[in-house]
Amino acid sequence: MTLTLPTTRQEAWRWSDLSGLEALAATPASGAARDVDARWIGEGPRLLFVDGKFDEGRSRPGPVIVGATGAISVHPLARLAAGPGWTLTMPRDGAAGLIEIVHVATGGASHVPARIVLAEDAQASIVESHVGDGWANRLTSIELGRSARLMRAIRIVQTSGFVSLRDEARLEAGASLVSTVLAAGHGGSRVDAAISLDGRGAFAEHGGALLARDEQRHDAAIVVRHAREQGTSRQLWRAVADDQATASMAARVEVARGAQKTDGEQSLRGLMLKRSATINLKPELEIFADDVKCAHGATVGELDAQALFYMGARGIRPDRARALLTQAFIADALSRIGEDAVREAFQAESETWLEARA
Amino acid sequence: MLNIQNLHAEIDGKAILKGLTLAINPGEIHAIMGPNGAGKSTLGYVLAGRPGYEVTEGSVTFDGQDLLALAPHERAALGLFLGFQYPVEIPGVSNVQFLREALNAQRKIRGEEPLSGGDFLKRAKAQADALDLSMDMLKRSVNVGFSGGEKKRNEMVQMGIIDPRLAILDETDSGLDIDALRTVGRGINSIMRKPDKAVLLITHYQRLLDYVKPDFVHVLAGGRIVRTGGSELALELEREGYGAIAA
Secondary structure: OOOOOOOOOOHHHOOOOOOOHHHHHHOOOOOOOOOOHHHOOOOOOEEEEEOOEEOHHHOEOOOEEEEOOOOOOOOOOHHHOOOOEEEEEEOOOOEEEEEEEEEEEOOOEEEEEEEEEEOOOOEEEEEEEEEEOOEEEEEEEEEEOOOOEEEEEEEEOOOOOEEEEEEEEEEOOOOEEEEEEEEOOOOEEEEEEEEEEOOOOOEEEEEEEEEEOOOOEEEEEEEEEEOOOOOEEEEEEEEEEOOOOEEEEEEEEEEOOOOOOOEEEEEEEEEEOOOOOEEEEEEEEEEOOOOOEEEEEEEEEEOOHHHHHHHHHOOOOHHHHHHHHHHHHHHHHHOOOOOHHHHHHHHHHHHHHHHOOO | OEEEEEEEEEEOOEEEEEEEEEEEOOOOEEEEEOOOOOOHHHHHHHHHOOOOEEEEEEEEEEOOEEHHHOOHHHHHHHOEEEEOOOOOOEEEEEHHHHHHHHHHHHHHHOOOOOOOHHHHHHHHHHHHHHOOOOHHHHHOEEOOOOOHHHHHHHHHHHHHHHOOOEEEEEOOOOOOOHHHHHHHHHHHHHHHOOOOOEEEEEEOOOHHHHOOOOOEEEEEEOOEEEEEEOOHHHHHHHHHHHHHHHO
16 A cells, blocks of 8 residues: 655644654564553453454453444544444443553554544543554544543553554533543654534543653644634643654644633643753644633743752752653643543553653 | 861852861751851852852862762762752652652662651651641642742751751741741751751851850851851851951
8 A cells, every 4th residue: 555644844744754654554563462461451341452453352342342433534644544443332321431442553554443422421431552563543533422521541652663643523512522642652653633612611621741752753733623602622731852852742722703702721831851852832723702711831941950959959869850850740731631540550651751761 | 077178169150169168077056157148058059069069179078978079869868958048849749759759769878778658657747747837738749839938847847857967057047937937946956956967057147046056156258267156156246247257
């Protein structure tokens, strides 16, 4: 298959380097899924995908159905995810406990679509983990009915390779979507989302922490559209870049004509652990209503030298002091994960990343 | 215990300490007083190893070890504690976590077992109680949202938990009201007034010395000690001003 990929000449992809994807897609997949057991957090439904293929023997899908999803996208990467995938449909008032999905890439490329449909007042919580070495490309189509609630937590902890995620979500009145992404592996990533608050008073939160070192590149591009009045959105992103790494965040809030009383907030903060690293932040607002509150902040800084000395003067080693301060820097972003066990697992993941610093 | 010989130090090429000599023995409390800009805080920072402060001449030994060759955390592990004039806020790191990390890091360097969570909390509570700081405050981020006085009391709580052998207290009395001053003074005495420990109080004013009686008072001016006396020297300074004495 010949890939037609976006290039850095396109504004939405200017910080992404997709040039290695074709070669990555051509690497052979070993199919040997290691590193899986340690990834399960709870005892509920779980699904394992190895190179995009459902591993029935090591899964218990619960309410999730595996097969054709009907999810389609025109997004340049997500449109590749057109084969079989998984679907979670919750009926009115239905509630699903934590559902876990682990994606293992052993090489090559895998393209998997997913569809999450929650009817009125239904709720679900899903945690996904990306491990391994290939290119994992995913499309997640989300439809939330009136007052439905979906919580998602995604960790990208591949040893190498690339993970590209695309969420396309539509929220009816009073629905709530909270998504938290942690990139704390050693591969690259692109996190893309288009969230539309179609109903009055909907709530969407999309944020996370991107940790990059060596030559890693992480790139998040999020668009939240307020189509109706009284919607609330939060985009809280923290990026940490060390060595020659690049972390980029473009977050956009669109407020449609008539979407009065919109409450939008963007907080994009970058932390450079070395001056050779790069952090790009692009907060964008496009507002066509006059009675709205849209706060946005974007800052890039370094670790506080005074705090490092203070910690040293109390006996804390410099590397540990840096890790503690960095952990504190990203804590806000991870604190949004509602399930304690998931939040703790993600915090531990970020600590492991920080401690691995030589 | 601490032996400072002919210490010269500069910041950004500007000489601040110009030949300071001072010896502190176990069981002694020394006070260094002096006008603004005399180099009092610089002395504290140089002893604790703050980056940016360059020693150009002289030596400092602590128990015979070359203190200046060590990183700040190694100096702390030897038993040196700097009480900051302006304690630093660290959002997102709780006092409890910070102090447990600090204490156990020091214990590790000294080859001691780490303190368990329970034992640590017991120790923290005892110190917080002694300094009228609630455990709730210790669970909050380090110094974030603390008043000036609370930050200074927190420094003393930290000192109590870490239990150093030599405390250099940089204007610990500034920003304290009379009651807090008494509490802090009591804290310094109970934590540090022991035969194997020593204190170097850096202060502008005499009033802390009402509560913590120094054995020696030194006047620092122009980067060196220009006069040394007993506790009566502090009263004389208060009466006559630095101008007359440092001249």
